[in-house]
Amino acid sequence: MKKLLSVNSIINGDSADVLANFPDDCIDLIITSPPYADSRKKTYGGIHPDDYVSWFLPISKQLLRVLKPNGTFVLNIKEKVMNGERHTYVIELILEMRKQGWLWTEEFIWHKKNCYPGKWPNRFRDSWERLLQFNKSRHFKMYQDEVMVPTGKWAESRLDNLSETDRTRDESRVGSGFGKNISNWLDRPMAYPTNVLHMATECSNRNHSAAFPEALPEWFIRLFTDKGDVVLDPFSGSGTTALAAKKASRDYIGVDSNPEYCEIARKRLGVGVQRALI
Amino acid sequence: MKKLLSVNSIINGDSADVLANFPDDCIDLIITSPPYADSRKKTYGGIHPDDYVSWFLPISKQLLRVLKPNGTFVLNIKEKVMNGERHTYVIELILEMRKQGWLWTEEFIWHKKNCYPGKWPNRFRDSWERLLQFNKSRHFKMYQDEVMVPTGKWAESRLDNLSETDRTRDESRVGSGFGKNISNWLDRPMAYPTNVLHMATECSNRNHSAAFPEALPEWFIRLFTDKGDVVLDPFSGSGTTALAAKKASRDYIGVDSNPEYCEIARKRLGVGVQRALI
């Protein structure tokens, strides 16, 4: 039976099941922030940390199958604290995914500049998350020029004509790799970024829990795909990844088990249900 | 046989052997940056990544024994790239150390603002390292007030008259949590830091190559110890940890297998060989 791929749509269903109907090697970039262990119970059912790896492995197996050989999988994840310790399910997951055939190419750090407030006697606020990069082969697409940033303070301090306000505003843009007035940068020296991304979390009070800021998938989409490529988010939630893909003229596929989230995502994307054959 | 502890000294020898002669529960804080896998071949012999875990476990076993129940172990480490992938020895080490009885309390990120330059087709510059916090029990000493930092907005609003150079210097102090002119901060709002530390590596030191900047051990020493406590670095190298401990009025013990590094460290510390019984 010929398998079908629904492009530019948000599909309601369990990721493992939905992905099983996708053909092989059809996705250019997977970027997702899966439900964290034992959190968001109301919407996803709450996977216990001890069960997290065995829950995720069937999905990552499908992801490996549907990803093109030169594609990339970016997994946003962070381990919970349990009994005063960081749980080990994330690092166990890395080891198990490598056994499935994934290459663990890199670990980016997402530094959340405005992380959740709070105070505990034995731990500071958690202001970073992992962005694990997995690949199917060592030869994957990467367009580094798309995410270049202005050089650091060393160079900026020698640009006398900039006002302090301008400089501050520009610095805040450095993290995302691109602002709305890129023209300001055209005459500035540019450098390649590092594997630490400085991005503030979006604290919008929508009906859904915002997993990550739009700038995050946008950055990886520009880095790892061409226009017209297919971007998949197997836990699309409110559709941030899909929206970033659409804005960047990429095709998107979102999958989520929660029908209400799917509706919210479709509204944000301004689409009904479209189907296309490949 | 009663075991002896040499306080305020740099001991030349293999860590596992030297530590075996320490009494139980005598160290308040261990902070170290062990030789990274397959690097610094000339001075340490170069441990192959595949052998790293089995090489380190006997040492971590001794460290667990000599650490006080309310003490802390901070391990600075980062995995190498091998065959296009991040090697897994660090995350395997975490799992194995937990089997030894260590609690993996937290993972701090050291964001190296001035990381090594370079360009590759499939990877950006690596600008962060892990600072793994291990403990013997859930009830460890922690003095959060000692590392509070000024809140973010002050630079823009209150210090407009400062030159860019001055401001840059002040900002660089923020990462360490304390500068030489703390008086400047006294009237500013202070906040607790997060688990991301922004520190530049010290790159222009002539005689010795320090693994990490002095501000790094200084920060953890203030956070996890009282004055008079004993700080151990089982891979002391040029003695940066010991120097930070001495400046903070803590006792120190450094161990290094390289006699020349031991001499450099002793010179920096301004000591010969002192022995003290406990």
Next chain:
DNA sequence: GTTCCGCATGAATCGATAG
């Protein structure tokens, strides 16, 4: 005394070449 600029210096990584 400031400010500005030049320069050396890194816990790096890849791909090609040589044994």
Next chain:
DNA sequence: ACTATCGATTCATGCGGAA
């Protein structure tokens, strides 16, 4: 085939000398 060595690439920082 598999390992060891080498050249090319690249940029934030702090120091020292100059304006």
